[in-house]
Each structure stands twice: as structure tokens, then as C-alpha cells.
Amino acid sequence: MATRQKHSNNGTSTLLGGFAIGATSCSVQAGHGARFDSPGANEFFIYVLKDAAGNIEICKCTQRTTDTFNVVVRAQEGTTERDWLAGDLVEARLTRDSMGRLAQKDAAETITAPWTFSQAVTHSGNDIHSGNEKHTGSETFQGRVNAANTVGGTANDITATFNPTFTGALTDKARVTVRANAANTGAATFFPDAVTDGALPINKIVGGVLTALVAGDIGAGGHDIDLVYNLASDKWLLLNPTKSQAYIHLNDTKGNGVDGGTFTQGSWVKRDIAEISDPYGLCTVASSVITLAPGTYECHISCPATAVNAHISRLQNTSDNTTTLNGTSEFSNNTTPYATTCSVISGMFTITASKNFEIQHWCQASSAGSGLGRAANLGGASEVYTTAVFRRIEVP
Numbered sequence: 001m002a003t004r005q006k007h008s009n010n011g012t013s014t015l016l017g018g019f020a021i022g023a024t025s026c027s028v029q030a031g032h033g034a035r036f037d038s039p040g041a042n043e044f045f046i047y048v049l050k051d052a053a054g055n056i057e058i059c060k061c062t063q064r065t066t067d068t069f070n071v072v073v074r075a076q077e078g079t080t081e082r083d084w085l086a087g088d089l090v091e092a093r094l095t096r097d098s099m100g101r102l103a104q105k106d107a108a109e110t111i112t113a114p115w116t117f118s119q120a121v122t123h124s125g126n127d128i129h130s131g132n133e134k135h136t137g138s139e140t141f142q143g144r145v146n147a148a149n150t151v152g153g154t155a156n157d158i159t160a161t162f163n164p165t166f167t168g169a170l171t172d173k174a175r176v177t178v179r180a181n182a183a184n185t186g187a188a189t190f191f192p193d194a195v196t197d198g199a200l201p202i203n204k205i206v207g208g209v210l211t212a213l214v215a216g217d218i219g220a221g222g223h224d225i226d227l228v229y230n231l232a233s234d235k236w237l238l239l240n241p242t243k244s245q246a247y248i249h250l251n252d253t254k255g256n257g258v259d260g261g262t263f264t265q266g267s268w269v270k271r272d273i274a275e276i277s278d279p280y281g282l283c284t285v286a287s288s289v290i291t292l293a294p295g296t297y298e299c300h301i302s303c304p305a306t307a308v309n310a311h312i313s314r315l316q317n318t319s320d321n322t323t324t325l326n327g328t329s330e331f332s333n334n335t336t337p338y339a340t341t342c343s344v345i346s347g348m349f350t351i352t353a354s355k356n357f358e359i360q361h362w363c364q365a366s367s368a369g370s371g372l373g374r375a376a377n378l379g380g381a382s383e384v385y386t387t388a389v390f391r392r393i394e395v396p
Contacts, residue, residue, distance in 0.1 A: 005101055006037040006045045011092030016067070019049070019084040024072045028090050033067035036092055046076070046098055050089040057082050058095055155182040155218075157199060159191045166193040172231035180225055184218040190227060190236045200234060202227065204241040206280055208295075208394050214279045217241040246295075246392035249277040250285060252385040256377060260385040263308050263371025268316070268360040271303055271372070271386040282392055289318065290357040296394035301345035301359055302387045303327060304373040308363035309334045313343035319355040334365040340374055350394075359386060 013032035028036075037045040044062045047069070058079045063071040075081040077097050153159035160178050176192060191199035203210040204217060210233055218225055219242040226239040252272040254260070263269060275285045282293040303313040313327030327343040343361065363371065373385035 004043045005098060006039055006043050007094070007098075008035065008037045008045065008092050011036040011045075011047070013090045015049075015084055015086050015088045015090060017086050019088075021081050021083050024074070025068055025070045026072065026084075026090075027068045030067055033064060036061075036064060036069075038064050045092060046095055048089075048091050048093045048095070049082075049084050050091070051082075051084065052088075055082060057084070151178055151181055153181075153191070155180075155184050156186055156188045157191070158188065158202075159199075161193055166195045168196055170195055170197050170229045170231070172229065174229040176227050178225050178227065180218045180223045181221050182218075183216055183220045183223070184213055185215045187212045187214075188218065197234070200229075200236055202236045202238050203230075203233070204238045206246045206392070210235060210237070211246075211280055213238065213241070246280045246282055247277070248275075248283045248292075248388075248390040248392075250275055250283075250290065250388040250390075252387075254375075254383045254385065256380050256382060257375050258383055259370035259375045260304065260306075260373025260383070261371070262368045263305060263311075263361070263363050263366060265308070265363050265366045268314075268362050269372070271313075271359040271361055273359055273386055273388060280392075283390065288358065290359075290388075291354060292351060292357060292390065293354055293392075294352055295392040296348065296350040297390050297392050298348050299325070299345065299388065299390045301327070301389075302342045303345070303359065303361050304340050304342045304385055305330070305332050305361065305363060305367075306340045306370050306372075306374040307334045307338045307367040308332050308365050308371050310364040311341075311343055311361060313345055313359065313361045315345050315349075316358050316360050317351075317355055318358050324349050324357065334367065338374075348393075359388060 013028035016027040019026040049057045058076040060073040061069040150161045188202045189199040227236045250273050273288045284291045305311045315325040317324045325347045327345040330341040330343045332341045375383045
């Protein structure tokens with residue numbers, strides 16, 4: 001069925017011959033056909049016949065060959081089919097139904113047939129689409145585009161049905177919104193409708209890299225997750241994860257009442273450190289040697305010392321035997337009254353390959369037992385001394 005109306009300016013002529021009731025083609029004067037549109041597939045134009053007595057008939061033409069309107073639908077918009085004579089007027093006119101087919105700016109419209117847009121379209125309100133749309137230009141959405149969907153599957157293997165449905169193979173940058181039924185507990189997949197791609201992993205971008213989801217990236221039931229299909233990786237990208245930072249947390253924890261250890265002056269001392277949290281697997285720690293994956297990192301490290309006079313810390317790249325970052329210069333009195341102060345390492349660095357690091361500390365005066373931190377011995381709580389936080393912000 002022809003669905004797209006075409007228009008021409010000043011399309012006017014007269015009938016070359018008669019146009020009887022029941023006929024579905026007519027001709028205009030020689031050379032005048034070019035004044036009217038030439039409909040393609042699923043296209044038409046409207047023209048009006050008028051005689052000297054003022055009678056009219058509105059017709060729809062879906063095919064024109066030179067000066068002949070070949071496929072004509074008669075008696076449109078409540079007009080009556082009539083017998084027309086040679087010389088009667090033929091005009092391309094803008095009619096009531098022609099105007100009714102046009103979507104008007106700032107008005108609510110119901111569109112029931114497919115529309116093709118070749119230019120940028122800006123939507124400042126909500127759109128509800130019951131048909132298909134094909135966009136060859138860009139679009140700016142200031143409201144929401146809604147597609148009814150039903151969500152199923154499990155917390156980690158999500159399925160959904162859409163209206164209209166996804167069929168065949170997924171296309172790059174296909175984007176959907178799905179309301180999750182539950183928080184995920186680990187890596188997750190998504191399977192919309194019956195696409196031939198099947199269930200595919202859901203990833204998120206962490207430090208510039210596609211990374212599998214971890215528990216809680218989908219926060220809870222009712223979390224509207226925004227997914228975009230990435231053809232190159234054949235994965236779904238979660239644009240709004242609950243957790244988005246590649247965060248590494250390390251520290252030196254000892255039992256209640258246990259001091260940090262002896263601090264001996266005159267050399268760099270490797271601080272005790274252990275892994276507390278590394279949800280994305282960017283770090284390993286063995287014998288207080290920290291191995292980091294490639295990337296650009298921000299870090300904040302605190303190194304306490306007690307009764308050692310001057311002291312300073314550093315983050316040392318032991319793979320390359322280079323100092324990555326120096327800590328602050330501090331002082332902790334070696335005689336009473338004693339106090340604990342912390343040398344703080346803070347900054348940013350980049351490694352292009354996996355590297356080993358140590359947190360090292362140098363002091364001016366040795367302090368036995370508690371030089372690397374003095375226990376609080378309160379409330380049965382564990383004693384925490386060196387703390388380190390790394391956050392990967394970019395992948396080289």
C-alpha cells in the first residue's frame with residue numbers, strides 16, 4: 001500500500017481525452033505530465049479533477065508514465081466518481097487529508113506507518129513507536145523513547161522481549177533499556193527476544209577497557225539498565241553500572257595489640273602489605289610485592305612511623321629499579337613525648353606493561369617493636385598500619 005505522499009508546485013493541465021467512471025488511467029496534455037510528481041514504490045500524489053460546472057473529484061495516483069496517470073484510485077476524501085471530458089481541469093492540490101497526514105510541530109501525533117528520516121530529528125517530548133523507524137541521520141533525544149518489554153531469565157542471565165521484537169542478527173550500536181529483576185551476583189549475559197546471536201556477555205568500561213561485570217554492577221531489582229550492543233567485541237555494554245571504578249585496596253592489618261614492627265635506620269625497609277579488595281583482578285600481592293596490570297593509576301598510600309625522628313616513604317618500581325613516587329617528609333620524635341606520624345605517597349603514574357612495586361620507608365633513628373606503627377590496643381579492634389589505594393583511570 002502506498003504510504004508516502006509526494007507533492008509538486010503548480011501541477012496543472014487539462015484532460016487529453018475522456019475519463020469515464022470505472023477507468024483507472026487518464027492522460028493530460030502532451031508534455032504536461034512532468035508538471036506532476038512521479039511516484040516510486042509505496043508513494044502517491046493527489047490530484048483534483050474539476051469541470052466548468054464546478055464539480056470535483058479527488059484522485060490518488062500511484063504511477064505515472066510521461067503524460068499518463070496509470071494507476072489511479074478514484075473518489076477520494078468523500079468525493080464522487082464522475083465521467084470527465086477532454087479539456088476538464090487537472091490540478092495537484094493540497095487537500096484536507098494531505099494536511100492531516102503531516103505531523104505538526106509541538107503537537108501530539110499518532111504515527112501508525114513506518115517513517116524514513118534522512119535528516120537530523122530532535123525530539124523534545126516522549127515518543128511511543130508502534131511501527132518501525134529507519135534513521136540515516138542523527139537524532140537528539142531530550143525525552144525518552146519507550147519500548148514495552150518483559151524481562152525474564154535470572155539475575156546473571158537476563159532475557160527480554162520487546163515490541164517491536166529483535167529478529168535476526170544484532171546490529172552495531174543497538175540500544176535498549178531493561179528493568180532488572182534482581183542484583184547480579186557475578187558475570188552476566190543478555191538475550192533479547194530470539195536474535196540469532198543468542199545470550200552474549202554484558203561488559204562495562206573500566207579504565208578504558210571492556211570488563212566483565214562483578215557482583216552488584218546491576219544494583220537491584222528495579223534498576224533500569226542501559227545496554228548498547230558492541231559489534232566489534234560481540235558484547236553488550238552496560239552504560240550505567242552501579243560500580244564503575246577499577247579500585248584496589250591494600251593494607252597491613254595485624255591483630256589487636258600487635259605493633260607494626262621494628263624500623264631500622266639507614267636503609268629502605270619494605271612495608272608489609274596485603275590485598276584487601278581487587279574486584280577487577282588488576283593486582284596481585286606476594287610477600288608484600290605488589291604486581292599491577294598496565295594502565296594509568298592514581299594512588300594514595302599512608303605509612304606510619306613512631307619514634308624514628310625524620311622519615312620518608314616511596315613507591316618503588318622493583319621491576320625497573322626506579323622510584324615511581326616519593327612520599328612526604330615527616331618527623332616523629334625519638335624521645336618522649338612520642339608521636340606517630342605518617343609519610344604519605346600520593347600521585348599518578350603510568351605503566352605500559354605489568355610491573356612489580358614495593359612500598360619502602362627510610363628513617364633517621366631506629367625504633368624497636370613499634371617503629372613501623374604503634375598499636376592502639378583498644379576495643380579488641382585489629383591494628384591497621386600501611387594503607388594503599390590504587391585506582392586505574394586509563395589503559396595505555
